[in-house]
Amino acid sequence: MSQRPVRFMLLTLSLSLSSLAAAQTEVTFWNTSTDPIDLKGYARIVDSFNKANPDVKVKMVQVVGAETDSAKLMSAVAGGTGPDVYLLDRFTVAERASSGLLTNLDSYVKADAGLSAKYLPFAWKETQFKGSTYALPFDTDVRMLYYRKDMLKAAGVDLAQFDPKNGPISSKRIMEIVSKVNKTDGTGAYTQVGFIPWYGQGWHYTWGYAYGGKFADATGCQVTPTDAGVTAGFQFLADASKALDPQKAQAFLSTYAAPTNPPAQDPFITGKMALEVTGDWMIANIKEYAPNMQWGVTYIPTPDGKKVSWSGGWSAVIPKGAKNVDGAYKFIKYMTGEAGQSIYVKDTKHFPTYKSLLSVNSLYGPDQQFERALLPSSLSRPNLPVGALYWDELTRAQNTVVLGQGDPASALATAKSRVQSRLNRFCR
Amino acid sequence: MSLQERKNMLLGLTFISPWIVGLLAFILYPLASSAYYSFTDFSGFGAANWIGWDNYTRMFDDPIFAKSVYNTLYYTLLAVPIGVVMALVLALAMNQRLREVALYRAAFYLPSVLPIFALSFVFLFLMNPRYGLFNYVLGLFHVAPINWLGDPKWSKFSIVLLAQLGAGQYALIFLASIKAIPQTLYEAVELDGGNGWHKFWYITLPLITPIILYDVMIGLGSGLQILTPAYILTNGGPVDSTLFYVYYLYKNAFSFGDMGYASALSWLLFIVSVVLAVLVFRTSNRWVNYEANG
Numbered sequence: 001m002s003q004r005p006v007r008f009m010l011l012t013l014s015l016s017l018s019s020l021a022a023a024q025t026e027v028t029f030w031n032t033s034t035d036p037i038d039l040k041g042y043a044r045i046v047d048s049f050n051k052a053n054p055d056v057k058v059k060m061v062q063v064v065g066a067e068t069d070s071a072k073l074m075s076a077v078a079g080g081t082g083p084d085v086y087l088l089d090r091f092t093v094a095e096r097a098s099s100g101l102l103t104n105l106d107s108y109v110k111a112d113a114g115l116s117a118k119y120l121p122f123a124w125k126e127t128q129f130k131g132s133t134y135a136l137p138f139d140t141d142v143r144m145l146y147y148r149k150d151m152l153k154a155a156g157v158d159l160a161q162f163d164p165k166n167g168p169i170s171s172k173r174i175m176e177i178v179s180k181v182n183k184t185d186g187t188g189a190y191t192q193v194g195f196i197p198w199y200g201q202g203w204h205y206t207w208g209y210a211y212g213g214k215f216a217d218a219t220g221c222q223v224t225p226t227d228a229g230v231t232a233g234f235q236f237l238a239d240a241s242k243a244l245d246p247q248k249a250q251a252f253l254s255t256y257a258a259p260t261n262p263p264a265q266d267p268f269i270t271g272k273m274a275l276e277v278t279g280d281w282m283i284a285n286i287k288e289y290a291p292n293m294q295w296g297v298t299y300i301p302t303p304d305g306k307k308v309s310w311s312g313g314w315s316a317v318i319p320k321g322a323k324n325v326d327g328a329y330k331f332i333k334y335m336t337g338e339a340g341q342s343i344y345v346k347d348t349k350h351f352p353t354y355k356s357l358l359s360v361n362s363l364y365g366p367d368q369q370f371e372r373a374l375l376p377s378s379l380s381r382p383n384l385p386v387g388a389l390y391w392d393e394l395t396r397a398q399n400t401v402v403l404g405q406g407d408p409a410s411a412l413a414t415a416k417s418r419v420q421s422r423l424n425r426f427c428r
Numbered sequence: 429m430s431l432q433e434r435k436n437m438l439l440g441l442t443f444i445s446p447w448i449v450g451l452l453a454f455i456l457y458p459l460a461s462s463a464y465y466s467f468t469d470f471s472g473f474g475a476a477n478w479i480g481w482d483n484y485t486r487m488f489d490d491p492i493f494a495k496s497v498y499n500t501l502y503y504t505l506l507a508v509p510i511g512v513v514m515a516l517v518l519a520l521a522m523n524q525r526l527r528e529v530a531l532y533r534a535a536f537y538l539p540s541v542l543p544i545f546a547l548s549f550v551f552l553f554l555m556n557p558r559y560g561l562f563n564y565v566l567g568l569f570h571v572a573p574i575n576w577l578g579d580p581k582w583s584k585f586s587i588v589l590l591a592q593l594g595a596g597q598y599a600l601i602f603l604a605s606i607k608a609i610p611q612t613l614y615e616a617v618e619l620d621g622g623n624g625w626h627k628f629w630y631i632t633l634p635l636i637t638p639i640i641l642y643d644v645m646i647g648l649g650s651g652l653q654i655l656t657p658a659y660i661l662t663n664g665g666p667v668d669s670t671l672f673y674v675y676y677l678y679k680n681a682f683s684f685g686d687m688g689y690a691s692a693l694s695w696l697l698f699i700v701s702v703v704l705a706v707l708v709f710r711t712s713n714r715w716v717n718y719e720a721n722g
Contacts, residue, residue, distance in 0.1 A: 010543060071682035074472050098686035100474030148547060248577065250666065254578035255558040259663065260549070320473060389684045399667050403580065414491070422684070425469075 207233030504651030
């Protein structure tokens with residue numbers, strides 16, 4: 001007699017649970033960001049999407065990963081426990097797609113007329129591999145030279161040279177101009193430095209582009225790190241390093257700018273470095289960690305007065321083996337669309353790749369107008385299926401040069417031979 | 429085999445079947461598939477196309493491979509002897525007849541059970557060129573500060589120093605072995621007019637050679653496979669001075685999407701490790717004493 005109510009309860013419970021499961025699908029979103037400001041932005045996007053779409057629940061999980069290291073993602077996908085959505089550095093999309101890690105989005109994108117035109121052209125180009133779309137562009141950024149007015153004034157450097165109205169400072173003179181800021185202690189170690197050009201975002205790409213270099217040819221089948229402009233950019237780094245003394249500069253960076261330091265301890269923010277080439281996210285960091293700092297931005301120093309910058313940024317991808325591809329696409333369309341990008345841009349001070357948002361004035365503060373004007377002419381990295389390898393090789397060459405262990409020409413020739421041999425596999 | 433014996437054997441096999449399944453699934457199958465992939469251009473996903481010995485011949489044209497081999501051998505040749513000496517010194521220290529010796533033993537042993545990740549971060553602070561404890565101590569002796577992790581000349585040695593934090597567990601084994609040496613042998617040395625040094629050199633050292641062999645073998649294995657400190661502290665730098673073999677293997681597998689080449693690298697490491705281990709064993713007869721406890 002007592003069995004009937006129990007059976008009835010179990011029946012109704014199972015029915016209601018299964019109907020609930022049918023009604024709401026879940027999407028797992030893996031996020032590799034470690035910046036607390038960025039993470040807040042992502043969380044807001046997820047919340048607002050979940051509210052607007054009761055039939056899909058997005059769960060954001062923070063995981064380990066970096067621009068060129070996606071070990072966790074790869075092993076999870078290989079083991080069948082991968083996420084539905086992943087945040088991938090846009091310049092590695094072609095490389096990951098060529099490995100077979102990403103889901104081809106053509107069927108969704110083709111059904112969505114005019115989608116590609118909504119994004120900045122260089123950002124859309126980075127999502128393509130062999131004519132198919134493998135990602136949707138998310139944010140982008142711009143690089144420029146930040147300078148500390150207080151430190152420069154204290155050292156007696158003329159601030160007028162740094163006014164962007166006067167165009168970029170000449171890279172031939174920048175090291176000499178800020179050498180007044182360098183301070184050493186009794187043992188000769190730096191306690192304060194004017195400018196270390198290879199720190200922050202002063203990467204190989206920055207100075208290669210500043211000197212008018214090209215990193216790959218138009219066909220996308222030849223890498224050209226031995227190009228005259230790139231070699232000249234590396235020579236600039238070699239000269240700057242010699243001016244500072246490579247060992248002392250390295251010791252300074254090991255002391256004040258350890259790779260594991262949080263953003264609050266960036267030497268520019270802690271007052272150890274007067275100049276830094278870095279991206280627009282520094283604006284949000286300054287607001288958060290040193291709101292009373294007197295600072296300014298100007299163009300990256302170039303040898304010929306040209307205004308140069310380059311942009312990176314992230315994208316949303318659906319890894320292979322995702323369990324809920326439809327729900328995942330719904331989410332990434334939202335996240336990389338007008339709604340998601342405007343939330344992110346407002347919170348994090350990054351820039352959107354969604355074209356129409358660039359003209360929405362309310363999204364940008366007065367301290368972002370310089371970058372905003374710079375974005376349309378910004379360059380981007382070549383879209384190659386060896387993006388991560390090329391980056392690592394250029395970094396190796398750069399480290400060789402700035403530590404005084406090799407000259408630019410031979411370091412770049414080594415990089416070229418190693419990357420080209422791998423690129424040849426894709427261009428047969 | 430009689431029926432009863434057969435039944436017993438099947439029963440026995442059933443009891444150890446979980447271990448057999450584990451061996452097949454987690455050791456033999458990965459070994460076999462890794463060997464297979466080393467002859468293909470597998471990226472980790474999709475098709476694995478057979479390319480024969482290409483991955484292996486590629487190694488010898490690869491300057492980064494050569495550098496990683498050099499780094500790893502340099503590190504191993506430095507770390508293994510230093511590790512043995514360190515463990516021995518600690519064991520002798522732990523063997524002192526003090527009242528609070530248990531405290532010291534615990535203190536020496538503790539770092540070897542802490543996660544290497546946490547120890548690496550601690551070392552990052554200790555090795556800070558300006559504010560770190562190591563350079564402060566050097567300064568007391570009027571020695572110029574060393575950029576431990578930023579100077580290519582010192583980076584490998586810094587990692588060797590970090591590895592010494594694990595000496596505690598081998599010291600414990602050395603201690604057990606030392607304690608097993610009969611007192612009568614030491615008394616004999618005293619009767620012959622020997623001092624502490626003679627006791628160590630003529631009695632202790634020869635009788636703990638089996639443990640030294642053990643430590644050398646383990647040290648060789650972990651030295652050739654060093655990865656974690658380089659991954660956390662230096663990212664293979666500066667200028668590839670800490671780009672070890674397994675780190676390069678990891679990069680090939682997960683950053684460059686070249687799982688085939690990474691598999692070939694791992695098999696080469698396996699073969700070299702086996703050859704080295706056999707070599708050490710074969711030559712150990714000349715210096716290892718097994719008649720310890722008379």
